[in-house]
Amino acid sequence: MLKKLALSALVLGSSLLASNEVNVYSHRHYDTDKKLFKMFEKNTGIKVNVVKAKASALIKRMSSEGKNSPADVLITVDAGRLFQAKQKDLLQPIESDYLNKNIPATLRDKDNKWFALTKRSRVAVYALDSDAGKKLSTYEDLADPKFKGQIVVRSSNNIYNQSLLAAMIAHHGEDKALEWAKGVVKNMARDPKGNDRAQVKAVANGLGSVAIANTYYIGKMVNNKDKSQREAVKKVKVFFPTFKNGGTHINVSGAGVAKYAPNKANAIKFIEFMASAEAQKLFAEGNYEYPVLANVPSSKLVGSWGTFKDDTISINTLGENNAKAVKIFDLAGWK
Numbered sequence: 467m468l469k470k471l472a473l474s475a476l477v478l479g480s481s482l483l484a485s486n487e488v489n490v491y492s493h494r495h496y497d498t499d500k501k502l503f504k505m506f507e508k509n510t511g512i513k514v515n516v517v518k519a520k521a522s523a524l525i526k527r528m529s530s531e532g533k534n535s536p537a538d539v540l541i542t543v544d545a546g547r548l549f550q551a552k553q554k555d556l557l558q559p560i561e562s563d564y565l566n567k568n569i570p571a572t573l574r575d576k577d578n579k580w581f582a583l584t585k586r587s588r589v590a591v592y593a594l595d596s597d598a599g600k601k602l603s604t605y606e607d608l609a610d611p612k613f614k615g616q617i618v619v620r621s622s623n624n625i626y627n628q629s630l631l632a633a634m635i636a637h638h639g640e641d642k643a644l645e646w647a648k649g650v651v652k653n654m655a656r657d658p659k660g661n662d663r664a665q666v667k668a669v670a671n672g673l674g675s676v677a678i679a680n681t682y683y684i685g686k687m688v689n690n691k692d693k694s695q696r697e698a699v700k701k702v703k704v705f706f707p708t709f710k711n712g713g714t715h716i717n718v719s720g721a722g723v724a725k726y727a728p729n730k731a732n733a734i735k736f737i738e739f740m741a742s743a744e745a746q747k748l749f750a751e752g753n754y755e756y757p758v759l760a761n762v763p764s765s766k767l768v769g770s771w772g773t774f775k776d777d778t779i780s781i782n783t784l785g786e787n788n789a790k791a792v793k794i795f796d797l798a799g800w801k
């Protein structure tokens with residue numbers, strides 16, 4: 467009898483323990499996030515267990531784990547991947563008055579299966595010692611022959627580029643988007659290689675004059691331990707292109723609650739915390755991202771690059787057009 471009691475106490479104990487944690491599958495790989503997880507633990511007493519991997523690997527893992535998946539929250543760095551997770555039926559609708567009230571409808575899934583936590587804009591970064599600053603205008607214009615041999619950009623298997631092209635498709639249709647991608651390929655200074663920072667470095671070193679990159683990388687390069695990054699970024703400037711009939715391309719980092727989340731209430735609390743003013747401030751200051759809360763300003767450094775108008779298309783569209791974008795990149799010969 468005693469033995470039985472002890473066992474049930476143990477089971478009870480472990481289930482209590484289990485209810486006081488949240489399992490986060492995250493593609494985000496920033497120090498800011500570690501700080502945020504600690505803050506959440508301190509505020510709530512809920513332990514955050516993190517599995518870090520690429521979104522594609524996390525999505526695969528959640529699929530194969532099925533109903534037994536320990537995942538409570540999925541965080542990705544791009545709307546396209548959140549869309550994929552939703553398509554694979556890995557997420558559930560989130561019922562949260564706080565998120566509904568504070569995250570604009572354009573920055574969340576239409577069925578509330580994920581919410582944006584930060585915004586990032588994909589911009590042109592040009593060499594100060596070139597005339598590119600005078601030539602830059604729209605995204606469409608990057609395909610103009612006046613930029614021949616001037617553009618450096620990462621490969622087309624990168625989701626940031628896929629989302630940019632997805633937005634181009636939304637604005638102009640597939641044929642025009644293909645024409646645009648072909649034009650950009652013709653203007654490339656080299657075959658795509660490296661990440662966004664590598665493109666900025668290339669431009670700083672005189673290879674081409676226009677890099678396509680996400681804004682927060684510039685912030686990270688300005689405040690970097692690595693001198694070569696600090697030096698490179700001194701030689702460039704951010705330009706915010708717009709779509710001819712829209713604004714500057716933005717993408718989001720966001721989170722959803724796993725369909726079989728064992729700690730659903732904690733998962734929602736966790737996402738609400740990440741969207742709190744306190745957390746949003748840290749995303750802005752520590753990782754140079756744009757907050758999704760209207761009343762939280764961007765960091766001083768990010769603000770110094772200027773302001774822009776967000777593109778008008780819904781973030782949902784980026785996921786919906788992803789497969790088309792991948793196909794068009796292939797047709798255009800964008801490696």
Ligand SMILES: [Fe+2]
Nearest residue numbers: 543662680683
């Ligand atoms: Fe990134």
